[in-house]
Amino acid sequence: MAVYTDITEIDLRRFLSEYDAGELTSYKGIAEGVENSNFLLHTTREPLILTLYEKRVDARDLPFFLGLMQHLARKGLNCPLPLPRHDGRICGELSGRPAALISFLEGMWLRKPEAHHCHEVGVALAQLHLAASDFEIQRANALSVNGWVELWAKASDRADEVQAGLTAEITQELDYLVAHWPEELPRGVIHADLFQDNVFFLSDRLSGLIDFYFACNDLLAYDVAICLNAWCFQPDGAFNFAKGAALLAGYQSVRALSDAEVEALPTLCRGSALRFFLTRLYDWLTTPEGALVVKKDPLEYLRKSRFHRAVRFASEYGLEKRP
Ligand SMILES: Nc1ncnc2c1ncn2[C@@H]1O[C@H](COP(=O)(O)OP(=O)(O)OP(=O)(O)O)[C@@H](O)[C@H]1O
């Protein structure tokens, strides 16, 4: 479970006194998630989510993440809204960690999404890209090609412990991506982690997006590639063409992909598969035994990476002729 940092009721009440949030009536840690510590708070007002930002979040990035949520919410996208403190700031400190309160979104994430859900995810992703296009703060993607090279340098000598031959295979794949990464595609703010557990549905309709803590400025089509990886594979590892087609059609119903983005899609999918393989591998090798967090399987993303290496054209993901 993801509660890395514990809190005491006394500290929490003191923290809440900085906000216009009502009186605390109960709180509990949330088991899901792997990055930050999350708590559900009940007060005499609306329920709230308290997030304590952990190791992979740099406190200097919080104005970007929290400001982006405010910006998107004001534009009508359903995402959590950070609460301001009495002093006007949207971030404070609790148990020695940077911490924020955000609004609670109703809904559940889907364990078994179908093609029509993928269509809605494509629509929401494109809406996010358009709504964020005038967001003024910038944040570079620390987990793009240079970040992968750094992660690999820390993990490569132990990769064969996870599967024999990995060191050679991933070194070759990383070399390919360093040499072929497309830099000249349309850029903007991307979510960069729009996995199933970050999209809520209510009565089978998409109701909200959460977890903007990897958001950054990068290639818009790279975000599409991340979603193809996260949403369009079956549990047995096979790519689901109908889901890919639905996600891409949903996206293009709001924002058409350019010819260059379409051509680059297989490479972007390779990069995205490698990115999640590497962060999962690093966590797999460095998370201590007994830590209260469910480690995610890096090999799921190795299989996806291998699939994309055999793809030549975006049509193999289900991309239809553009509108
Ligand atoms: N605004 C919100 N409204 C309702 N529930 C939320 C909200 N934010 C977080 N949650 C709950 O907390 C869980 C973990 O949140 P989140 O995905 O932000 O954590 P994380 O540690 O950053 O996770 P991840 O591993 O996806 O990066 C979610 O699955 C959801 O159950």
Ligand SMILES: N[C@@H](CCO)C(=O)O
């Ligand atoms: N969505 C990521 C974890 C959080 O970044 C993964 O599944 O590896």
